[in-house]
Each structure stands twice: as structure tokens, then as C-alpha cells.
Amino acid sequence: MHKIRKISLFVILILLIFVGYKYLSFSGLLKKTNISIGDKSKSVKNNSTLSSKKPFSVLLLGTDTGDLGRTDKGRTDTLMIVTVNPKKKTTTMVSIPRDTMVAIPGLEDTFPQKINAVYTFTDLNQTVNDISKYLNVPINFVALVNMGGLIKMVDKVGGVKVKSPLSFAYNPYTAHDTGNDLYKFIKGSTSYYHTTNGVDWTKHKTMFGNAALAFTRMRYDDPLGDYGRTLRQRLVMQALLNKAKNPTIFLSNSFFESLSKNVKTNLTLNDLLLIAKNYKKAKEHIKSYSIYGTSDWEDGVSFQVVSKTNQQRGTNIIRRSLGLSKATTGSSLMGKTQEINVPEDVTDILGQ
Template identity: 55%
Template sequence: MNNRMDRHRQHKRGRWIALGVVIACLLGIFYGLNTIYRSVSSSLSDSYTKIHEKGGRPADAIIRKGQPISILLMGTDTGALDRTDKGRTDTMMLITVSKTKGIHLVSIPRDTMIAIPGLESTFPQKINSVYTFTNVSDTMSTISKYLNVPVDYFALVNMGGLEKLVDQIGGITVKSPLSFTFSTDTSHETGKNLYQFYKGKTTFRYAKDGVHFKTYHKMNGKAALAFTRMRYEDPRGDYGRTERQRLVIAQLVKQAKNPALLLNKTFMSSISKNLRTNLTTKDMLSLATEYYNPKKKVKAISVNETSLWYEGISFQVMPRLEQQRVTNELRSDLSLTHATTGPVLAGNPDKFTIPQAVSQVLYANTSSNSQAATSN
């Protein structure tokens, strides 16, 4: 195994998909459209890939009791643009679903530095490489250990779903937070299939040949993918890209309120080919019929990390105080008692050495006593 797999330059093609596709496949979570959902459940049962990875709790029993659950949403950078390899989970979102508190989302930055449990000799790694090195089960376990919260279910989707989803709902209108030019061929400002977005405007320009531009008022799937992929020209880096992802997600949710656009057998069969999950159709129906609360909105919980270059690689480091704050939020959402957050950088601290520069970020604004108290 190459113990520096993630040292190579990240593939610059599409970086996120998970939530948009899962909105289609798990739409009942948001809108409780159980009647229509039942009409396509047989199609779903036959077409999406079910695997039997389990979290740390008897989640099916938890759903039967109506208690809060968690779902790890992972989007791989494969399945479109000619990518067919296993890929990395460049989108990772932990979603909590509660009858009383609604739906909360925690986006975990793809460049978050960790030591993969059981593979600490490969430290440092990025959290999006856990799946590449291991499997779905170990990825669920790593997130669970890192934040000290149970991960009950997962949904793993690839890039092949976003274009279909946006096109199926007839496109979306999004106001860009900044001006930028992006080629889906080169991932830079020049090349063919060139898009130009403008700050404060919903209109954008596109040139297939990179020269002759036309103006458009609504994004199709390819345009939405380009809008969310750009990273290197954004002065806010991953945080800016995350904002653009949220803008697209908000429009997807808004458009998806029309069930006729999505909940039909042809589309569900097509989109579900891009999905792997351990949620059964029965689980989905239970979430749709029992957990839906129209008065509870979807809430995004931000994660504040610090950028750090280490051995020529750009990482995001989550300070221990921030790690504890996120744990507190998630455990509260899941109606669990307060507990200390998970291990430093997720791995066994006896099996790897934390560089001083990283340690300074981890324990910023904490005393030596609090450092010792939270380092176990």
C-alpha cells in the first residue's frame, strides 16, 4: 500500500455530490411524501445497491422507537467525467434526523487532517482518503470515533447523480457570491467548456469552444457541477466552495418540493444506480412517514478549521475546542448525554507523532490542563 497515497495532487474534477443526490433518493426525509414514495418503493428496492454495513447501534430499533438517528452522506469523485476508479469521499456530511429538532447537517472539510485508525503509520492523511484506504464500514467507524457520536446509516453516491438531478428538475437559478471563470476540461480559467459566473448575478456565460460565449439564465446539470467544483480561484478556498455547494443544495431542496419531478420510476431507477446505502426501503418509508416535521427546517452546522501546510501539502486542522463543540452539537441533536470528544486526529495517539506546528493549532486557546484532559 502506498503510505503516501494522498500526497499526490488531488484530482481536480468534481468534488461533491452527496446531499443533492440523496435529496432525490431520500426525499421522504424532507417532505414526508409517503403516498408517492410508496408508488416507487419497488423500483428503489430493485435498483439501488444495498449493503449491510452497520453502525454502532441497532439503528432499525431506534427508528421503530422514533428516536434521533444519524446518516453519514459521502460523495465520491467518481462516476462522471470518465472517472471509474474507487475515488475519495470528497464530500462528507453527517446528518442528524430528529422528530423534535428537525434535520441538522455537519459538513466535514475534505482536507481535515487525521491519522487513520489502524493505519497510523501513514499519518498524516486527509479525511477524504479513509474510504480509499479502507471501506465504508471503517469510514463510518472513523467518523464515529473522531467525534464520539454514533453513525447509524450511510449513503454513498458518486458524481453521476448531480447532472441528472438538476436536469430532471428543469435546472436551478443561483446567485453567485463571486466572479470567476472555470473550465470543466482544465479546472482552471482557460480551456474548452468554459463558464463565467458573476458576483451578485444569476446569469452566467458558457462557451463550448472556450471562445464564443452565450448567456444563460438557468443552470443545467453541467453548469451546476462547474459552479460547485471551482476551488483554487476562490480566495476562501474550501470554505468558499462549501458556500456555493449550500447555495445549490438550497435550490435543489426548493425545486424538489414538486414530487412529480423526482418521484417517478424512470428517474428513481436511473438516479439510484449512483447510490449505495444500508438504509432499507422500510427505513426510508419510516423516515418519510414518522420523522417529517414541516415546522422544523434544515439547519447547517459549520465546522471551523485552520489551514496548515505540512510537508508541502495543504491540510485543514480541527482544534480540540472546535472538535468538542461539534461533538456537543451532534450529541445534543441525537438526545445523548454530554461526553468528551474523540481521539486527537482520530487515531491512536501512541502510534503516531503529532508535529509541533499541528499541535499548536490543535491546542490553541487551551491551557496545558485542558490539553491533557482532552488528549485521551
Template identity: 50%
Template sequence: MNENRSDRNKKRSRVKITIISIIVLMLVGVFWFLHSVYKSVDNNMSQSYSQIKETNGRDTSKLVKEGKPISILLLGTDTGALKRTDNGRTDTMMLITISKKNVKLTSIPRDTIVTIPGMEKETDLQKINSVYTFTNVSKTVSTVSKYLNVPIDYYALVNMGGLEKIVNQLGGIKVKSPLTFTFSPDTAHSYGKNLYKFYKGKTTFKYAKDGVHFKTYHKMNGAAALAFTRMRYEDPRSDYGRTQRQRLVIEQILKHTKDPRMLLNQKFMKSISSNVRTNISTKVMLSIATEYFSARKHVKATSIAESNFDYNGVDYEVLSNHEKQKVTNNLRSELELKHAKTGPILAGDSKKIVVPDELEELLYTSASPTN
């Protein structure tokens, strides 16, 4: 009797993973997608969910049931690959708004300068990708929500190991590079072992395990796709260029997953479940699939434009209050919410720290920033 119950539980877990995979492949089409089983969800999931719900004051289950627009914060951490096992940073941050009409991906630059609410004095000025490092996923969600004054209904936290596994499971992808660059994931620069060479306008690339003897390849495996999306220093558009390459990879993964069965074998699902944490339940996922199915055909992507700022030798991105208000207006419009002022200029209480005059000027200028 117990064995039969155990078998049924295993089947339910596999069904949950399969359902979630199909939904996201059809609806969002991004590689940080929401494969989850309850065993892989953070032990504090229910606490995180209640905190998020308390923060935005929305009955998310009711919104989904009625087919109202919802928001999901996708966080990609720099762990789970390249032998990294620490808490990591959320180097990829996308706020997704989903309605019956469309899906919109808004990329938040990882270097966006903020103060962490409640930790202003201890941490001073920080990059938004480090909020997770200092705190946890719930605090990261609430910081982004407060910064933009936009409710965040759900989150999904995916590490880099997930990207490699997805691309490898697909048998590789072809991506046309928007620029020529050389990159080693070992050094994060254009030298070292495991060296890749990508060429503008071409899907072919070269790779040398020893950094010297190159071979030509016509399709990216998981490691190559990860290298392609991670490079930042050689891109003249910095993080904006990197998010563009991430979206190119997303598009190709979407094209290669028109048949979800390619990803629905038990071995793959078991391997990727450890790479994801989310507060989206199976029941909610089923509702999303029903209510927002048509939105999969209309996916839009954009990135927040910011200005550069050097503080103590560290490069940050600054979003002026004027431009931040535009982002808030856009997101609240997507969610069919009333107009409201954007959130605190630095997310936390800027009065608790010393804000440099140059930063103050950038924060409150009405001029459009340059990319």
C-alpha cells in the same frame, strides 16, 4: 406465473424508489439523496450495516420507531461524472442529524487531516476524503464516527453523476453566485475548454465549450451546477466557500421539488439508482417519513471551521481538540446523548506516526481557528 411474479417485483422496486425519493425530498432536501433499490445497493451492505451497528452500539430500528434523533452520513464521491470511474474520494461529507424538531447538516471539510485507524503506518497523515479511497464506505463511516465520538446510524454514498441527472430532470435551476469566478471542470482551474463564468449576485452565467466563444445562460443545467459546486482554488474561503455553494444548490433543488412527481418517472429513477449506495432499508425509510415528517420545515446547515496546515507541500485543514470538542458537543446534543469527550485527535493512533511540531501545536491550541 413467473412472469406475473417478475412484474410484481419490478413494481415493488419502483415503489421503493418512489417512497425513498418522496421522503428525502420532503425531509432532507439535498441532492445527494437516498434513491436506492436493492439491486443498486453494495453487495456488502449487510456487512457494512452490522459493522456500523456494532461500532455505535445503537438499535437504530428502535430509535426510528420511537422517533428518537438519528444520524446519517452523506458522502458525495468525485466519480460518476467527468469520465471518472475509479473508487474516488468522498469530496463531499455531511453528517446529518434528524429529530422531530429539525434536520441539521454539518459539513466536514474534505481536507481535514487524519490518520486512518488501523492503517496509520501504511498511510501516515491523510485527508479525510481519502479514507474511502484506501478502504471502503464502512471504514469511512467508522473513521468519522470515531473522530468525533458521535454514533452514525446510516450512510448514503452518492457520486457526482447523480447531481447532473437530478438538475437536468428538474429542467435546470437558478442559483445566485456569492462570488465572481471562472472555472473549467476539465482543468479544475480558470482556463481550458468547457469554461464557465459565474458572476457575484447574479443567476446568469456564461459558458464556452471551446473556452473562447461564450454564450449567456439564465438557468444551470446539471453540468453547470456541478461546475459551480466543484470550484475551490479561486474561492478565498477555499473549501468553506465551496460547501456554501453546495448548500445554495441544495436550496434551489429543494424549491424546485415541492412537487415530487417531477422526479418520479421510471426512466429517471432507473438512471439514478446506479449512482447511490445506502444501508437504509425501505422499512426504515417509511418509519422516518412517519416519525420525522415535521422536521422538513426546519433545516439548518453549518460547516466545521478549521486552520490551514502545509505538510510536505500539501494543504490540509486542522481541527483543534478544543474546537473538535465543540462540534462533538453540538452533535451529541442534537442526538440527545450525554456529554462525552471528543474522539482521538487524528481519528487513528497518532502515536504510531511522527506528528510534526507545528501540527501538534495546531491540534492542541485553544484558540479559535480562522477561516
């Protein structure tokens, strides 16, 4: 079974900005989402950042568990650093390829590993610290969602309309276009088709949770591979943001209750209130980037090897979005191991 990259946490963050301060005060259920990571001094510093309306960053992680019968810890198949800058009125997303080759600090003897396994082998604290050092950027907050989050999010808003960038069929249980439970998406259309027996197809004009899951999971039939999947996830994200323009959709107890069961974060209720109150203008310009790597195979396993140039560009984008000075990026393989030479002109960061 192949994994899904989750986008729900970024949507939640932006929803809070769209919905606004006065609405958030109605629900205390968000308290259930809180977890404690890091030391107290960091929490105090983060609170000061939000109170002072300074730019902040959130590491968004999505695990491949919580649906389709999966209950294990899982891997973080979504890795995205989101920065919010109220002065520049910008929100910037920088995705890190889940297959990025790394040596996990303290576990270098298991090299090579994929960056999505750092959380699996360690914990949330080390994942935050390792990714922060990898790109040499500060991370104020972390949010982690399981695989059931996207389904619940889309269903709770009454479905979304998304125009597919390509035609494909996909079965969430086989991870291919085989089997009876198939979703068929048409290039340039917001309509899609679904069958449960492989014969009788039903046309739908609104994409609900299970269809959104299928739409964002397909990888091998996309000419852009995993990067194409990231693009489709962002299309669903944008559709959710459009729904957020009507804040009443998100003011039910059931909506917040569903979040509390799928989200772990060190963002406190007070933090969320401060974000909604002080960062509303950051929604005016949303910028999206992905760090690209070069394909490499090691013992039959596919990896993405990110060049030092692309890694540095990712660092530059994040630091610039936070209003910080330039700085050299971190170790190209995260942990202490032999560096790998990568052609610098093969790939580049993609901005959308």
C-alpha cells in the same frame, strides 16, 4: 484534476421527507440502492429508531468518481453528518473538511493522510466506524454517491436557479478558468454564461447539471477556498429543496433509476418509507455548520488541522441535535499517533 464534494445524498434524504409516504410507495426501484454494511443487530436497532420516531443520523459521503472519465474507487471529498430530529423539528448538517489531517487507524505508518482517503484505503464499514469514533457520535446510516449524481439530480428536476455569491469562470476539465469549455458566473445573479470555444458566449437563466457541477467545483479563485465551495454546494442544495416542494417532479421511474445507479446506502426501502412517514416536521428548520481547521503543509501537501476545541464543538452540535448528553470528542488525529498542537483561537465552527 481536482475533486468535487457531493451534496446529492442529503438532497435525496430531504426529498423523501418532502415527497411524503404515499408517493414513495409507487416505486420499488429504490431497492436497487441498498447495500449491506455492519452487523444485523445494528440494522434491527436502526429500524427500531425509525419506528419509534427517534432522532437519527446519516453519514453522507461523496466520491470524486463517476464522471469526467473517472471510474476508480475515488476519495470521499464530501463528508457530512446529517441528523434528523422530529421532536425539535430540525435537520442539522455538519460538514467535515475533506483535507482534515488524520492517522488512519491500522495504517498509522502512512501518516499524515487526509480524512477523505479513509474510504480509499479501507472500506465503507471502517469509514463509518472511524468517523463515528473521531467525533464520538453515533451514526445510524451511511449513504455514498459518485460524482455523476449531482448532474443527474439537477437535470432530472429540470434545472435550478442559484444566485452566485461571487463572480468567477471555471472549466470542469482544467479545474481553472482556462481552456475552451468555460462557465462564467456573476455575483448576485442567477444567470450565467457558457462557451465551448472560448469566444462565443451563450447566456443561460437556468442551471442544469453540467453548470451545477462547475459551480460547485471551483475552489482556488474563491477567497474562502474549500469552505466557499461548500457554501456554493449548499446553495444548489437549497435550490433543489425548493424544487422538492412539487413532489410530482420526483415520481418517474427514470428519476429513481438514476438514483439506483449512483447511490450506495444501507437505508432500506422500509427505512425510507418510515422517514417519509414519521419525520416530515424535521424539514421546518434546517441548520448548517462546517468544522473549520488551520492550514498546514506537509511535504508539499495541504492539510486542515482541526483544533481540539473545534472538534469538540462539532461533537457537541451533533450530540445536541440528537438529544444526547455531552461527551468528550475522539482523538484529534483519529488513529494512534503523536498529537499536534493547534492554536485554539485561530478558527471556529461556522454556522449558516
